[in-house]
Amino acid sequence: MRFFTSYQAGVSGIIIAKTENFSGEMAKTTALQRMKKSLKIDEHKLDKFLAYYHENTALSKDDQLMLEKYRKAWSFLSLGRTYEMALAMLMKDYQIQERQARYIIAEAAMIFGHVQTIDKQAKKMASANYYRLLSNIARASGDIEAASRAWERADKLEGLHEDDKIGLNPDDFLRAAKFVFTDNINVLIQQQKRADDE
Structure with a gap:
């Protein structure tokens, strides 16, 4: 002890x-x-679904059920329903908790894309098609001026008259730089003063 x-x-x-x-x-x-x-969210978990769409690989029964949930969530949002409505629909149809439904919606956005940006592009294309239809109707009725205005609006919505955005201009690199070599210490002192003043 x-x-x-x-x-x-x-x-x-x-x-x-x-x-x-x-x-x-x-x-x-x-x-x-x-x-x-x-x-x-594990991106690698979604690779099998992306491979299903791109390479037609087979999915197991559980993966097919999960893909159905992703499709349903994304289609519900793309129809214009709110996020809360999509959550409620998933929770009701599949008897899952809210947290699981939120993950399903987030993963569906990673697979199919975000609805907001796709929705904006779709509305832009729908408006352009509408203006083209109006242009065709105006041209059929003989109003060429209204037809051309509607066609121009459609072109503007599609961005046909905008310049393509390019990166760096190669001409900027072809300009020769000016180098002056001197052994005069006064020139160096003046350059340092100018640099300090700026």
Whole structure:
């Protein structure tokens, strides 16, 4: 039987407390890591669905059911329904929780694209087609001026008259730079003063 002095007992109590505290912090850290991992959308998980569309690979029954959920969520949003309506529909139809429905919508956007940008492009094309239809109707009725105005509006919506955006201009690199070599220290001092003033 070992007897501890009060100092030894105090030190061993601190060591035990620190060890317990360390293991508690370690457990919290691993729990947080697991939680972060479970909340993150794994892009590699969606590769099989992208391969299904691009390469016609086969999907398992579970993957086909998941793809049906993705399609349903994305089509519901693309019809103009709100995000909350899509959540409610997924939760009701598949008896899932709200968090799962949010993940399904986010993953559907990664597979099919974001509805807002696609919706804007689709409306732009629909307006352009409408102006072309108006142009054809005006031309059939003999109003050439109205037909040309409608056709120009359609071209403007499609961006036909805009310049293509290019990156760097190669002519900027062909201009010769001016280098002056001198051994006069006064020139260097003047250049440094100008640089400091700017």
